[in-house]
Amino acid sequence: MLILAATPIGNLKDASLRLIEILENAEVVAAEDTRMTAKLLRGLGIENRPRLIPLHEHNEREKSASLVELARDGDLVLVSDAGMPTVSDPGYQLVVAAVAAGVDVTVVPGPSAVVTALALSGLPTDRFTFEGFLPRKQGERLAAFRALSRETRTMVFFESPNRIADSLTDLATALGADRRAVVVRELTKLYEEAKRGTAAELAEWAAQGVKGEICLVVAGAAALEIDLGTGVTQVLELVSDGRRLKDAAADIAEATGLSKRDLYEGALAARRPGAGGPAAP
Structure with a gap:
C-alpha cells in the first residue's frame, strides 16, 4: 500500500511513535528531498536505511506510475x-494514480502547519479555509x-519571508488596513512567534525584515447584519450585473449568514410579473 506519513514541522520530539515504527521498517521511501529525509532518520535515531526515491514537483507526474507499482508489490512510504x-507538498498526483490503480492508501497522521498556525493565531477556528501559497506577482496577489473579500471564514496562507512584507501591504490594500491578521513563524522551533495586529500594523512590522518559515492567518470578513428583504435586493443587484441567480444567492448567503434558499426564493418572487420587478426568464 501507499503510506502517507506526516513528519515534524520543526521539533523532532513531535514525531509519533507510529511514524518512527513505520520508518524503522520501511524498505522504500519516496521523499521530497532525500537529503532532508536522511537527516530526519538520523535525528530520530533510526538505524534503518531504506531506499530513498526523490519525489518533488518537477518529477511527480513521470514518477507516479513506477511508484504505484512499488506500492502494489509492497509498502511505499x-x-x-x-x-x-500532498498539502502544498508533493504527493497529490501519486495518490490520484494509486487510487486509480486500485492500490490501497493509508495515512500516518501528524503535525500540520496549517492547523497548528490556526490554533495559535487566536482567530476563529470553527470555520476556516486554506489557500496555500500566495502568488509571487503583486497583481495576481491583489486579485487573490x-x-x-467576502470570505467570512478565517483564512490560512503560506508565504515566503522574502515576500511577507509586500503581501501584508497588499492585504491592507485589498481587504482593508484594519483587517486582523497573525504572522506565525518558526512553528514548534526555538524562535516560534505569533505576531498579531491589523494588516497595516503587521506590514509596518514586517518591513524591518522577517525570518523563518511563515504562515499568514487572516480574519474573515464580518458577516453583514441585514434583513432578508435587504439581502434579496442585494441578490437582484448582482443578477442585474450579470450574475446567475443561484450564484448571486450563494454569494449573499455567504456574506450575510442568511439562508441561500430564502434568498433564492425571495429573489424569484420579486422577479415575477406584478411583483414590482422584471419577469423571471
Missing part, C-alpha cells in the same frame, strides 16, 4: 520535508485577496 504530504 511517502514523506515531505515537513508536515503532511480581492477574490476573498
